[in-house]
Amino acid sequence: MPSPFIREVRRRRKDTQRVFQLLAHASASRVDQSVFWAWLGLLAFGVLSFGAVEPWSLAIFQVGSALLLLWWMVAGMHRGNLQVTLLPIFVPALLFLGLILVQMALHTTAYRLETEHALYLYIPYSLLVFVGTQVLDAEGRFRAFGISAILFGLSIALLAILQGLTSPGQIYWLVRPAFGDGVFGPYVNHSHYAGLMEMLFPFALLLGNSRLLPQGEKELGYFAAAVMAGSVFVSGSRGGIVAVCVQLCLIYFLVRKPSKQRYAGETRQRWLSLAAVVAVSGVVLWLGGQEMITRISSIRDPFGNTVGATRLLIFRDSLRMIAERPLLGWGGGVFQTVYPAFRSFSTDVVVNAAHNDYLQLLVEFGITGAALALLFLGLAYRRFGQLARGWKDSWPEFVSFSALLGTVGILVHSLTDFNLQVPANAAIFYVLCMIASHPAPNPALQSESSSPAFGSMWASTPAGKG
Numbered sequence: 459m460p461s462p463f464i465r466e467v468r469r470r471r472k473d474t475q476r477v478f479q480l481l482a483h484a485s486a487s488r489v490d491q492s493v494f495w496a497w498l499g500l501l502a503f504g505v506l507s508f509g510a511v512e513p514w515s516l517a518i519f520q521v522g523s524a525l526l527l528l529w530w531m532v533a534g535m536h537r538g539n540l541q542v543t544l545l546p547i548f549v550p551a552l553l554f555l556g557l558i559l560v561q562m563a564l565h566t567t568a569y570r571l572e573t574e575h576a577l578y579l580y581i582p583y584s585l586l587v588f589v590g591t592q593v594l595d596a597e598g599r600f601r602a603f604g605i606s607a608i609l610f611g612l613s614i615a616l617l618a619i620l621q622g623l624t625s626p627g628q629i630y631w632l633v634r635p636a637f638g639d640g641v642f643g644p645y646v647n648h649s650h651y652a653g654l655m656e657m658l659f660p661f662a663l664l665l666g667n668s669r670l671l672p673q674g675e676k677e678l679g680y681f682a683a684a685v686m687a688g689s690v691f692v693s694g695s696r697g698g699i700v701a702v703c704v705q706l707c708l709i710y711f712l713v714r715k716p717s718k719q720r721y722a723g724e725t726r727q728r729w730l731s732l733a734a735v736v737a738v739s740g741v742v743l744w745l746g747g748q749e750m751i752t753r754i755s756s757i758r759d760p761f762g763n764t765v766g767a768t769r770l771l772i773f774r775d776s777l778r779m780i781a782e783r784p785l786l787g788w789g790g791g792v793f794q795t796v797y798p799a800f801r802s803f804s805t806d807v808v809v810n811a812a813h814n815d816y817l818q819l820l821v822e823f824g825i826t827g828a829a830l831a832l833l834f835l836g837l838a839y840r841r842f843g844q845l846a847r848g849w850k851d852s853w854p855e856f857v858s859f860s861a862l863l864g865t866v867g868i869l870v871h872s873l874t875d876f877n878l879q880v881p882a883n884a885a886i887f888y889v890l891c892m893i894a895s896h897p898a899p900n901p902a903l904q905s906e907s908s909s910p911a912f913g914s915m916w917a918s919t920p921a922g923k924g
Contacts, residue, residue: 489533494593496526498606501586501889504882505614505654508629509645516881523582523589530589543591547895550834551584551888557827558790567789568796576790576822579881586885587892596899597853603893604661604857611658612682615689618643618651622692642693645880652690652698653877656867657886659686660705661860667713668850701871705863712846768803769813769874775800776817780824787824796821811879815872818879838865838891845894854898861890 500522507515534540558577560566567573594600625631627641635646642648659682665671666679687706690698779788779800788796794810801809812818820828842862849859868877868887877883 489536490593493526493530493533493589494599494602496529497586497589497593498603500526501882501886502610504885505610506644507882508633509650509883510881510885511646519881519885520578520582523585526589527585530592541592543595545591545837545892545895547834547837547892548588550830550837551587554823554827554830554834555580555584557786557823557830561786561789561823564786566783566786568792569789572791572795573789579791579884582881583885583888587888590889590892591896594893594896594899600854600857600899604665604853604860607658607661607860608665608679608682611655611662611686614643615655615686619685619689619692640694642695643689647880648693649695649697649871649875650877650880650883651693652695652701653868653871653875653880653883654886655686655690656698656701656705656871657864657883657890659683659690659702660709660863660867661857662686663706663709664713664849664856664860664863667709668856670851670853670856695875697871697874701867704870705867708866709863768805771803772797772809772813773817775802776812776814776821780817780820783824784820785824786826787820787822790822793818793821811876813874813876815876815878818876834891835869838862838894841895852898854896858894858896858898862894864890865894 500519503522504510504515504519507518510516510519531540555577558573558580562570562573562577594603621628621631622642628634629641629644629646635641637646640646640648642651643654645651645654662679663683664679666676666683668676671679687702690702775797779796793812794808797809797812812821816828819831823830839862841858845855845859845862848855850856865887868883871877878887
């Protein structure tokens with residue numbers, strides 16, 4: 459039998475081992491969190507850097523996505539457990555990358571260099587979707603994403619409104635773009651700003667209608683939603699206004715459905731919240747001025763002006779392009795290069811996009827690319843019914859459902875614009891599709907690194923019951 463001294467030495471050695479294990483776990487948790495916040499930071503950087511359309515910002519965006527993947531791998535090895543989560547939407551995404559490679563290998567692209575550039579865009583999108591799938595491994599991470607989307611969207615909306623009032627035509631009060639007369643927020647084109655808000659404001663509006671916050675904090679969600687949605691009207695983007703209206707109607711239909719269980723004060727709270735939304739929206743719309751009213755009134759006759767009529771001609775020309783190469787298309791990223799040969803009107807303006815993401819998809823990738831895109835969207839929307847029933851009481855399902863409704867706005871707006879040709883907006887759109895299809899994490903496997911923090915808005919227990 460060992461002496462008391464030996465037993466004490468063994469006991470202290472075990473205590474020391476436990477301390478080192480706890481320190482290693484804490485270190486691994488911090489590394490995991492750094493990957494998550496770096497992922498969010500890169501998405502935000504794309505928006506803040508003019509939508510990542512400048513060569514320097516796009517280069518940082520592309521290199522950053524590769525470094526993010528490397529950092530996630532390092533974090534997994536540091537933790538000693540590199541787990542990989544796979545989603546069904548990865549299949550059409552990988553096949554789409556394969557389609558671009560086929561276009562280059564078979565020389566079906568009209569301009570190989572532009573198709574290579576398209577490949578270098580879709581690879582970062584894929585990396586952001588993949589890393590996002592891995593880091594959303596706990597309820598706390600979903601919660602952090604949802605709150606971050608609301609705060610970021612509100613901040614950008616307030617910036618855009620203030621910037622538009624004090625320094626119209628400039629970005630950040632310093633940069634006056636050489637091209638574009640619709641500057642709003644960090645974007646050269648107000649329609650692309652609207653596309654961002656379409657993807658983010660459902661998070662705020664649904665949070666105000668959920669049971670995830672105490673009654674006293676729900677007004678923050680309504681306020682943020684009113685500012686974000688109202689800023690789209692102020693921006694003057696007609697496609698954005700129509701898209702937001704469609705989203706509001708859809709959300710109203712989903713929220714007004716009677717629930718099986720009633721909670722005290724819900725009816726009164728809804729009326730107070732509606733009054734707050736109307737008040738904030740009224741102030742925001744009043745700030746928009748006469749120009750906004752003119753833009754809204756033109757929706758009644760969208761093709762009765764020069765811009766609308768020109769887009770109609772571009773649509774018709776695009777159909778002729780599709781008819782010539784229906785299967786594999788003309789090649790990724792080549793629309794601007796090929797279009798002049800099919801243009802049916804005279805202009806000194808460079809037509810760099812079809813102003814319809816669906817037509818441009820068919821022009822560049824043919825029926826094959828369109829089929830893969832439909833499969834991707836089908837897999838993203840397959841949980842719609844499940845999420846529509848359970849979003850009010852679960853943070854993961856609330857975030858997934860908000861992401862799903864955010865993509866609705868872009869899909870509507872894409873009928874008359876090209877948000878998905880803007881790297882920052884396209885990346886967020888694909889990430890939202892991933893989140894919509896991402897199953898809720900298993901509570902038994904959730905990491906301690908994503909425990910609630912920063913007040914009751916981050917609390918994991920649904921509030922407002924009873």
